Every structure is written in structure tokens, then in C-alpha cells.
Amino acid sequence: MPLLGELSALLTAFLWSVTSMLFAAATIRIGSVQLNVSRQLIAIIILSMLIFPFQIEYSLSGSQIFYLAISGLFGLAFGDSFLFKAYQQIGARVSMLIMSSAPIISAILAYFILNEIIYIWGIVGMLITIGGIALVVLERKESNSSTKKFNYLGIFFGFLGAAGQGVALIFAKLAFNEGSINGLVATIVRLISSIIILLPITLLFGKFKNPVKVFKSDTKALSLTIGGSIAGPVLGITFSLIAIANAKVGIAATIMGTVPVIMLPLVKYFYKEELSWRAILGALITVAGVAILFLR
Numbered sequence: 001m002p003l004l005g006e007l008s009a010l011l012t013a014f015l016w017s018v019t020s021m022l023f024a025a026a027t028i029r030i031g032s033v034q035l036n037v038s039r040q041l042i043a044i045i046i047l048s049m050l051i052f053p054f055q056i057e058y059s060l061s062g063s064q065i066f067y068l069a070i071s072g073l074f075g076l077a078f079g080d081s082f083l084f085k086a087y088q089q090i091g092a093r094v095s096m097l098i099m100s101s102a103p104i105i106s107a108i109l110a111y112f113i114l115n116e117i118i119y120i121w122g123i124v125g126m127l128i129t130i131g132g133i134a135l136v137v138l139e140r141k142e143s144n145s146s147t148k149k150f151n152y153l154g155i156f157f158g159f160l161g162a163a164g165q166g167v168a169l170i171f172a173k174l175a176f177n178e179g180s181i182n183g184l185v186a187t188i189v190r191l192i193s194s195i196i197i198l199l200p201i202t203l204l205f206g207k208f209k210n211p212v213k214v215f216k217s218d219t220k221a222l223s224l225t226i227g228g229s230i231a232g233p234v235l236g237i238t239f240s241l242i243a244i245a246n247a248k249v250g251i252a253a254t255i256m257g258t259v260p261v262i263m264l265p266l267v268k269y270f271y272k273e274e275l276s277w278r279a280i281l282g283a284l285i286t287v288a289g290v291a292i293l294f295l296r
Contacts, residue, residue, distance in 0.1 A: 005242070005252055006252070008240070008246065009255035013258045013259050015235050018231045021266055021270065026225050026228060027087045032084035033084075033208060034208060037199055037202055038214075068181075071170075071171035072189065073197060074164045075168025076194035078160075081198075086161055090151050094154075099259070100129070100133070100257045100290060103169075103253035125290065125292035129289030136283065172190075173244055181241075183241045186241045187233070191237075257286075260283040260287065261284065
């Protein structure tokens with residue numbers, strides 16, 4: 001199908017925008033750790049109900065499983081954990097804007113890991129993107145309707161989340177370079193590898209509570225988590241992997257990097273948040289910088 005990768009990347013950006021709104025609300029109600037583990041468990045159950053009954057081909061080589069497992073650890077266990085912490089500190093809009101720097105991190109890592117050379121336009125793209133992010137996150141003025149204040153710790157968490165996603169993108173591409181993989185299968189491998197590490201650790205330190213009791217006492221959190229899990233870990237991650245497999249990583253990453261722009265009308269409509277021209281300009285500059293970096 002022509003433009004399958006590009007269309008999948010655009011759909012991914014929309015799904016991640018919706019997911020970030022739902023998960024940002026859920027973290028306030030049940031906490032970031034509870035949400036991260038719960039949404040992965042829910043996603044694994046949903047994907048299992050799709051893969052096995054419909055007999056989707058799930059045979060993978062040992063190296064593909066390894067690369068996808070590492071991708072899941074960095075992207076889902078590490079990256080998303082810090083992303084959810086950022087949600088709590090600085091809200092969904094600024095968190096996702098910072099996350100748009102993940103392609104830049106991927107480019108730097110690709111230079112060292114995949115021997116991809118960064119030319120002058122790549123450097124220009126990095127500087128423009130960082131400038132766009134700084135334009136928004138350094139804007140301390142908050143609207144009266146905003147519940148999130150400027151927070152250096154939240155900014156730091158956001159960049160750790162972006163770093164995790166950047167590394168995850170590299171390993172996911174390595175897996176697809178080995179051969180064809182169904183997107184749903186790739187997604188569930190990443191999720192299982194993440195939950196195998198995340199669940200025991202959270203249980204050991206008492207950070208993950210019985211989800212039945214948690215959601216029974218807060219049905220609103222349950223609906224937010226299920227909705228976000230379907231839009232994000234199930235559909236969003238799957239379409240992102242389809243995008244990477246069927247388009248150049250740079251083009252796919254650029255389109256998926258439009259999340260901050262897509263989110264602007266969403267926060268305006270749902271949260272009634274007043275968006276300054278500075279915030280809008282910063283988001284547009286960020287996406288433009290990513291575009292220069294990967295479409296040079």
C-alpha cells in the first residue's frame with residue numbers, strides 16, 4: 001500500500017495525542033507507577049485476544065526477539081515511566097513537546113551505533129528543535145486554568161522519557177531490519193519484556209497495588225486507563241512500528257513528532273487552557289526543526 005508508513009505515522013501521532021490526555025488525567029488519580037504497570041497488563045491481554053484467536057504469525061528469530069525486548073525495556077519500562085512522572089509534574093502538553101526531541105536523540109545514537117553521519121543540516125535541525133522546546137518550557141507564565149506549574153524536575157523527567165524512546169527506536173529498527181514482523185506481535189514482545197522487569201520491581205518496593213481494588217474504588221481511572229491503553233500501547237505502538245517498517249525512520253519520526261501541534265487544539269478544547277502565541281510558535285518551531293533534521 002502506497003504511503004502506508006507515512007499514514008501509519010500520522011495515525012500514531014493522533015493516537016499518542018489522545019493517549020497522553022487520558023494518561024495525564026489517570027496519573028493524577030492513581031499515580032504514574034500504578035498506571036504504567038496497569039496499562040501494560042491491559043494491553044497484553046487485549047493483544048493476546050487478537051493475536052492467538054486470529055492465528056497471526058508470531059514466529060521471530062532470536063535476534064529479533066532480543067532487539068524488540070531491549071526496545072521494550074528502554075521505551076516502555078524506562079522511557080514511559082519517566083514520561084508519566086513528567087505528566088504529574090508539568091502536564092501533558094509540555095511533556096509531549098519535550099518528547100518530540102526523541103528523534104534528535106535517535107539521530108545522535110544512530111551516529112555512534114549505526115555509523116550514520118550527522119551533516120550540517122542535521123546540526124541545524126537539532127538547534128532549531130531545542131530552541132523550539134526551550135521557547136515553551138522556559139515560559140513560566142501559567143494561565144489561571146492551568147494546574148501545572150513550571151518545574152525543573154518535570155522537565156528533567158520529560159527528557160529522560162525522550163531518551164528512553166530514542167534508544168527504543170534504534171533497537172526496534174534493528175529488529176525490523178532482520179526481517180518482516182507483524183506490528184501486533186512486535187508490540188506484545190516489547191510489552192512482555194517490559195512487564196517482566198517492571199512488575200517484580202514495583203511489587204518488591206510496594207509501588208504497585210492490587211489493580212482490582214484500585215479500579216473498583218475509582219471507576220473513572222479504570223475507564224481512562226483502558227481507553228489510553230487501547231489508543232497507546234495497543235494501537236499507537238503498533239502503528240508506530242508499522243510506520244518504522246514501511247517508511248524511512250526519519251520521515252516516520254518526523255510525522256510522529258507532530259504530537260505537540262495536534263495536542264494544542266485538544267488542550268484548548270478539553271482543558272480550556274489559554275495558549276499563548278509563544279506556546280504555539282514553540283511547538284511549530286520544534287516540529288520544523290525535527291523536519292529539517294530528518295528530511296534534509
